[in-house]
Amino acid sequence: MxxxxxxxxxxxxxxxxxxxxxxxxxxxxxxxxxxxxxxxxxxxxxxxxxxxxxxxxGLVSNHAHVGLVDGADVGPGHYTRPNILRQLAQYEAYGVTTVTSLGLNGALFCELRDEMHAGKHPGADLFGVDRGVGVPNGAPPEAMFPLGNDQLFRPRTPAEARAAVREMADRRTDFVKLWLDDFAGALPVKMSPAIYEAVIDEAHARGVRVAAHIHDLEDARAVARAGVDLIAHGVRDAPVDEAFVRLLEANGTWYVPTLALDESTFAYAERPVWTADLFTQHALQPALRARFDDPAWRARTLHEPKSAAARASLATNLRNLKTLHDAGISIGFGADSGGTPLRVPGVSEHRELALMVEAGLTPLQAIRMATRHAAALLQLGDRGxxxxxxxxxxxxxxxxxxxxxxxxxxxxxxxxxxxxxxxxxxxxxx
Missing domain, CATH: 2.30.40.10 (Urease, subunit C, domain 1)
Incomplete structure (x- = not known):
């Protein structure tokens, strides 16, 4: 037979x-x-x-996270084999067959990545960043992302930054990630040019590409000029201009808008129809479902300044995606799912597709971004x-x-x- x-x-x-x-x-x-x-x-x-x-x-995510969240909680104790395998199973069930965990990974990451590549466990195939490079007293904020000692580097000098990159390259990280910005002014410092230039230079010397977390146009412009390979979030403070478009085009810089990131800040409190459908509800662990059903949590969330800021960021992000897409910039796919409890694995990726269409892409264009283009960003010729x-x-x-x-x-x-x-x-x- x-x-x-x-x-x-x-x-x-x-x-x-x-x-x-x-x-x-x-x-x-x-x-x-x-x-x-x-x-x-x-x-x-x-x-x-x-x-x-x-x-x-199958969908290919260029920006997600594993092992940071369990239920409604974030903490270093969640970076465990059972929890990560549970999350990879959820991605797969929702049609996301390849996931890139873009930083904040612990020592277990390399081992699990190799096991998923070999098909030893059910769940999405796993790629990603080893730890990543943050800022002392800066991004990513410790209050939002309580991490273990093996999940992030915060170098104080270019020499320390280069050493961190070498250590990650020795573990065969798929990318190096840096957190450049101050989270829309919420943090006292940004990463200095001397640090991010050292990170990019050392990574490229080792044959590793670099992704950058940004929010604002000028930060995106600065890191693109420095040679970063992937801008890992959309520009959300101002309209992108022709000079920025030309810069990305000339450098071959990839751009991943992560539209669903800002939407998740307020959506589960606002409760549009999609949050109550079976597709969403089957992705929620009991503790997270209880939080979303709590009227006090919903009221508090909707009145927080960050919800209004997220609405404004999303609107700008949508417009900028359409501008960059129409200009022919290389655009990947990801929702920053798994970064916080609100960014629900699997659900967030389908919301990203819906928001891409809301931005003005056709459904087929959005699907291509989430499949062929996302695989090309990862330099994977076998899928997408x-x-x-x-x-x-x-x-x-x-x-x-x-x-x-x-x-x-x-x-x-x-x-x-x-x-x-x-x-x-x-x-x-x-």
Missing amino acids: SDTVVLRGATLIDGTDREPIAHAVLAVRGETIVATGEGEIPEGARILDCSGKTIMP VLAPGKRADFIVLDADPSHTIANTKAISAVWHRGRPVRGPIETFVP
Whole structure:
């Protein structure tokens, strides 16, 4: 009997510039796609009738976190094997088959990353930053991110910064991350140019790319001039200008807007319809669900100044994404999920897709950002599109998202490494 499985009859969104293919064939052998589109069905293949369904690539996140949160709490004690594997399982159940944990990782990270690459555990494949480089008495703020001693470097001199980069490079970090800004004026200091220039120079000397946490346009401009490879958040204080566009274009700098980050600050208190649907509710651990159901927490959150600031940041971020997309800048995908309890793994990625469309992208453009482009940012040529020779990481949907982006939530099954690993969301328990 053939070891090939053919999914037949679905609409295929392959992650490329092609329009969706109706009544398509997707053939899988082992972990690999062997035929797509209008291809012939291999003789003896096992056939699965997917008529009425849509198949799209698994989502690839360029900016997430693992091991920082458990329930409604943040703390260094959560960076454990069971908690991280639980979160990676949740990402996978929500169709995010590859995750980049962009910093604040403990000593366990490298070991788990290698195990996930080898497929030893259920859950999303794992890439990321080792620890990352922050600022003494600055970003990331200790009150927001209580961390263990093995989760962050805070160098005081360029020499210390270079040593931190070398240590991370020796552990084969996928990126180096730096936190440049002062969190919209909430912190007393920013990272000095001497430090971030040393980080970028040393990382590039070791063949490692650098991601930067920013909020404001001038900080983004400064770090892009210094040669950073990835701006890991959208510019949220001012409209981007032509000079900034030209700078990113000339340097080949990637840009990840993380729109859902600011929305999460107020959304669960405001309670739009999507926060109450089964797709969201099945992602919430009991302690977090209790917090969201607490009227006092909701009232307090909605009246906090940070909620108004987040609304303004989101509006600016949306406009800037459209400007940069239209200018042809390389844009990746991520929601900074897992960074705080409000940024719920899996849910945040689907909110990011919805917000990209709200910004003015078409659903297919948003899907390409979250699949092909996100894989290209990670320099992964084996995933992100559905084509012969690629990994069979894909989502089977009960509805077509090519015109209505909310249909990415209609998950019937998730296939990872060539086999079905998850079913409908209502069967998932966080």
